[in-house]
Amino acid sequence: MLVLAVAAQIVGTIVTAPSLSWNVVLNYLFHQRILEGALRTLELTAGAMLMGIVGGVILAVMRLSPNPVVSTVSWFYIWFFRGTPVLVQIFFWFNLNTVLPHIGIGIPLTHLGLSADTNTLITPVMAVLFGLGFNEAAYMAEIVRAGIISIEHGQTEAAQALGMRRLQVMRRIILPQAMRVIIPPTGNETISMLKTTSLAVIAGGAVVELFTTGEQIASANFAIIELLFVVSAWYLVMTSVLTFGQYYIERYFARGSQRELPATPLQRFRRALFTFHAPPPTAPDVATTLPRDRR
Amino acid sequence: MTSDPMVKAEAVHKRFGRLEVLRGIDLEVAPKEVLCLIGPSGSGKSTFLRCINHLEKIDAGKLSVDGELVGYRERGDKLYELPDREVCRKRSEIGMVFQHFNLFPHMTALENVIEAPVHVKEESKSTAEERGRALLARVGLADKVDSYPRQLSGGQQQRVAIARALAMEPKLMLFDEPTSALDPELVGDVLDAMRVLAEDGMTMIVVTHEMGFAREVGDTLMFMDAGIIVEAGTPRDVLTSPQQERTKSFLAKVL
Ligand SMILES: Nc1ncnc2c1ncn2[C@@H]1O[C@H](COP(=O)(O)OP(=O)(O)OP(=O)(O)O)[C@@H](O)[C@H]1O
Numbered sequence: 164m165l166v167l168a169v170a171a172q173i174v175g176t177i178v179t180a181p182s183l184s185w186n187v188v189l190n191y192l193f194h195q196r197i198l199e200g201a202l203r204t205l206e207l208t209a210g211a212m213l214m215g216i217v218g219g220v221i222l223a224v225m226r227l228s229p230n231p232v233v234s235t236v237s238w239f240y241i242w243f244f245r246g247t248p249v250l251v252q253i254f255f256w257f258n259l260n261t262v263l264p265h266i267g268i269g270i271p272l273t274h275l276g277l278s279a280d281t282n283t284l285i286t287p288v289m290a291v292l293f294g295l296g297f298n299e300a301a302y303m304a305e306i307v308r309a310g311i312i313s314i315e316h317g318q319t320e321a322a323q324a325l326g327m328r329r330l331q332v333m334r335r336i337i338l339p340q341a342m343r344v345i346i347p348p349t350g351n352e353t354i355s356m357l358k359t360t361s362l363a364v365i366a367g368g369a370v371v372e373l374f375t376t377g378e379q380i381a382s383a384n385f386a387i388i389e390l391l392f393v394v395s396a397w398y399l400v401m402t403s404v405l406t407f408g409q410y411y412i413e414r415y416f417a418r419g420s421q422r423e424l425p426a427t428p429l430q431r432f433r434r435a436l437f438t439f440h441a442p443p444p445t446a447p448d449v450a451t452t453l454p455r456d457r458r
Numbered sequence: 459m460t461s462d463p464m465v466k467a468e469a470v471h472k473r474f475g476r477l478e479v480l481r482g483i484d485l486e487v488a489p490k491e492v493l494c495l496i497g498p499s500g501s502g503k504s505t506f507l508r509c510i511n512h513l514e515k516i517d518a519g520k521l522s523v524d525g526e527l528v529g530y531r532e533r534g535d536k537l538y539e540l541p542d543r544e545v546c547r548k549r550s551e552i553g554m555v556f557q558h559f560n561l562f563p564h565m566t567a568l569e570n571v572i573e574a575p576v577h578v579k580e581e582s583k584s585t586a587e588e589r590g591r592a593l594l595a596r597v598g599l600a601d602k603v604d605s606y607p608r609q610l611s612g613g614q615q616q617r618v619a620i621a622r623a624l625a626m627e628p629k630l631m632l633f634d635e636p637t638s639a640l641d642p643e644l645v646g647d648v649l650d651a652m653r654v655l656a657e658d659g660m661t662m663i664v665v666t667h668e669m670g671f672a673r674e675v676g677d678t679l680m681f682m683d684a685g686i687i688v689e690a691g692t693p694r695d696v697l698t699s700p701q702q703e704r705t706k707s708f709l710a711k712v713l
């Protein structure tokens with residue numbers, strides 16, 4: 164209680180601070196630039212998570228490979244990318260051109276091959292994506308691996324006994340079941356990623372995601388706290404939407420795991436509406452036991 | 459029986475670390491024969507079955523199914539391990555039914571049954587579904603095609619597992635205590651499905667504690683103990699007049 168009171172006091176002091184201009188907050192909340200920044204943040208999050216998930220699955224399957232070379236490569240990748248700060252990694256991609264002005268693939272001992280300027284190949288957006296995505300892959304690898312090893316070995320054996328190849332067993336039998344274990348921490352990672360994309364601010368304005376946009380606006384009008392409020396509001400909105408989406412994805416992968424899927428909040432709400440003349444909604448489970456509407 | 463054996467084991471050895479689990483198994487199973495395998499816990503029955511489809515590698519001896527070595531190629535007098543692709547092809551000809559069913563829980567009964575035909579044999583989905591439905595009907599589950607494993611009783615799950623194995627049109631079926639995890643009243647349905655299969659001429663190796671089934675359906679009964687086959691013969695002979703002391707004491711305990 165004391166903590167709450169103190170917290171309320173602090174928040175109260177801040178929001179009523181005489182120089183805090185709520186007008187500015189309202190003006191910028193739906194400002195074109197802020198909305199574009201939020202969109203860019205979503206794009207970066209989606210891109211980095213896509214890299215992370217695809218990379219993570221590949222690394223996890225490699226890590227569990229019976230081939231020691233393959234699993235060691237994966238181990239080493241995870242060791243390296245998890246062991247160094249993501250900020251350092253983004254810097255690395257960003258400044259790669261200073262030591263390696265050209266990137267090319269060529270056929271050894273010949274002059275044939277393709278080469279390109281590092282800066283045209285790795286744009287600032289890509290540098291941020293590489294930094295976030297490759298780092299995320301290392302974390303996702305461990306999450307996916309935990310999911311895979313949570314599946315009973317009998318599943319692999321049954322699939323192998325039917326003549327399925329190792330990768331088929333993974334893709335068709337193990338991974339779909341492992342999803343139930345993989346999704347909750349992946350949701351966490353996505354939410355965390357959404358916020359981590361703000362590290363793109365080190366690109367010095369070349370990657371105008373939400374936080375950078377806020378920064379740029381604030382450096383022009385000096386309404387720093389106001390813009391931090393605006394930016395935070397959007398981060399909160401986006402993480403809330405993600406949390407909601409995660410619920411539905413989890414539900415999808417739960418099929419077959421329970422005799423009947425639990426009703427979604429929306430369904431419960433609808434049923435509650437249809438049964439409003441029945442016993443008062445003090446018992447929230449009353450509606451869910453109705454026989455109709457099996458899905 | 460004059461035809462070439464479906465399964466032929468010669469001095470099959472298997473060890474787990476220092477534990478010698480199979481210590482020289484010799485046996486032949488003719489096409490259409492039903493071999494029942496009994497023996498105390500830990501005697502190596504499951505291990506032997508798993509060697510037959512190369513879920514376990516053998517350490518010495520030879521094991522062949524339908525005239526082909528399992529998991530190895532013989533050149534000169536040396537054995538070379540086959541690539542994964544070949545092992546999988548061989549496995550796809552051998553059906554296996556497990557004690558704990560091991561159905562794929564994220565798939566319906568029908569999806570379980572058509573999984574391997576579609577993704578291993580590359581049959582069209584519609585052909586596989588048609589046959590899958592027929593197979594499920596054959597094991598008495600025509601009305602359960604769209605149920606998930608968790609919505610089925612143990613006996614129903616095991617019959618789906620049998621249908622799943624049969625969908626690959628195997629030459630040989632391996633059963634590892636298919637009824638041991640079932641409530642007594644559910645055992646009958648599963649044994650009936652197996653009986654029908656035997657009558658249709660499937661070659662079967664059945665590890666079981668169901669002596670009644672062994673007596674009725676089995677052509678041969680073998681008693682295994684500590685990694686060797688102690689006694690073999692017709693089920694009637696082995697069950698009613700066992701020759702070996704170990705067989706006698708085992709049967710005295712289970713009958
Ligand atoms: N993967 C393994 N690693 C180590 N030891 C094993 C392994 N699998 C089986 N064993 C051992 O091998 C022996 C034979 O096991 P197996 O499962 O073949 O026995 P079983 O005859 O099928 O017994 P049960 O009737 O209890 O099923 C046991 O002592 C077991 O502990």
Ligand SMILES: [Mg+2]
Nearest residue numbers: 503504505634
């Ligand atoms: Mg066993």
